[in-house]
Amino acid sequence: MLDKSKIGAAIVAIAVIMSVMTGAVAAEESTYELTVEVEDEDGVAIEDPDVTVEDEDGEEVDKTELEDGDYTATADADGFEEGEESVSIDGEDETVTLTLTAEEDDSDDEDEEETTHEVDVDVSDDDEAVEEAEVTIGEETIETDSDGLATFSEITDGEHTVEIETETIEETLEITGDGTVTVDTSEETVEFEDDEDAGGGGGESGDELSMEAIALTGIVIVVLFGVVAILGIAIRQ
Numbered sequence: 612m613l614d615k616s617k618i619g620a621a622i623v624a625i626a627v628i629m630s631v632m633t634g635a636v637a638a639e640e641s642t643y644e645l646t647v648e649v650e651d652e653d654g655v656a657i658e659d660p661d662v663t664v665e666d667e668d669g670e671e672v673d674k675t676e677l678e679d680g681d682y683t684a685t686a687d688a689d690g691f692e693e694g695e696e697s698v699s700i701d702g703e704d705e706t707v708t709l710t711l712t713a714e715e716d717d718s719d720d721e722d723e724e725e726t727t728h729e730v731d732v733d734v735s736d737d738d739e740a741v742e743e744a745e746v747t748i749g750e751e752t753i754e755t756d757s758d759g760l761a762t763f764s765e766i767t768d769g770e771h772t773v774e775i776e777t778e779t780i781e782e783t784l785e786i787t788g789d790g791t792v793t794v795d796t797s798e799e800t801v802e803f804e805d806d807e808d809a810g811g812g813g814g815e816s817g818d819e820l821s822m823e824a825i826a827l828t829g830i831v832i833v834v835l836f837g838v839v840a841i842l843g844i845a846i847r848q
Contacts, residue, residue, distance in 0.1 A: 645674040645698060646706040649686045657711060660688040690714055727765040734759045734775055744777035 649660040664674040665683045672682070677700045684707050685695040691711035698707045730748070732755070734741040740759030745752055748771050753761040 642676040642678055643700050643702075644704045645677055645682065645684065645700065646704070647674065647684045647686060648706065648708045649688065649694075650708065650710055651691070652710060652712060657686075657688045657691065660686045660709075660711075662686045662709075684709060686711060725767045727767055730763045730766045732761045732763070732773065732775070734761070734777070741777050744775055747774040747776075748772070 645664060647662045647664070649657045649662065651657055662674070663671055663685050664677070665685070666672050667681055674684070679700050679702060681697065681699050683695055683697055685693065686709040687693045688711060691713055694709045694711045696707050696709050698705055732746045732748075732753075734744045734746065734755050740755070740757065742755055742757050742759060744755045744759070744761070746755060746761040746763075747753075748763050748766060751763060753763065755761045
């Protein structure tokens with residue numbers, strides 16, 4: 612005859628074992644996987660991105676074994692800005708897509724920087740070099756050397772006014788003409804006509820100032836017939 616107490620104990624033991632096994636299975640099934648897809652702004656998949664997943668405490672976790680909760684997926688790749696996305700796990704696997712923005716090309720900024728040129732201003736009177744003449748372009752003033760030369764090393768593209776002043780010539784002639792020169796690989800000459808009504812009467816109508824410029828080592832030649840000459844030049848790339 613079977614011992615009922617032993618049978619009852621056996622049933623209880625089996626129930627306990629089954630309960631433990633069921634709990635273990637349930638524990639295994641309570642984690643889920645998060646798939647993180649990474650693409651660029653055109654929807655093209657980015658190869659070998661660096662992907663991390665963090666929980667609400669900011670701790671990095673295994674994206675293949677996530678429990679229910681809120682997480683942050685972050686992706687980074689060469690040539691792209693870092694991107695992140697929040698995602699919630701609620702009883703099933705999830706997929707999130709991160710779209711990364713391409714980093715700005717620094718070379719574009721370099722291209723936008725102003726180009727500068729070296730411009731030499733050669734001042735002479737009747738083919739004789741004028742020394743210590745004050746030559747001004749913008750905010751910079753340089754005196755000519757014994758060869759009548761003043762060198763400006765950082766002249767940007769654009770229009771500039773050249774002012775030349777010297778006390779070595781007694782007569783005064785006001786130059787009222789206006790002109791421009793383009794700095795490139797060719798040589799250009801711009802003529803400036805005198806005003807015969809200008810004070811001092813040091814010259815006649817039709818006298819001319821000539822100006823030349825050559826790319827990067829541009830030369831501006833001004834033949835003076837008076838104390839002050841003001842003229843315009845345009846520097847182009």
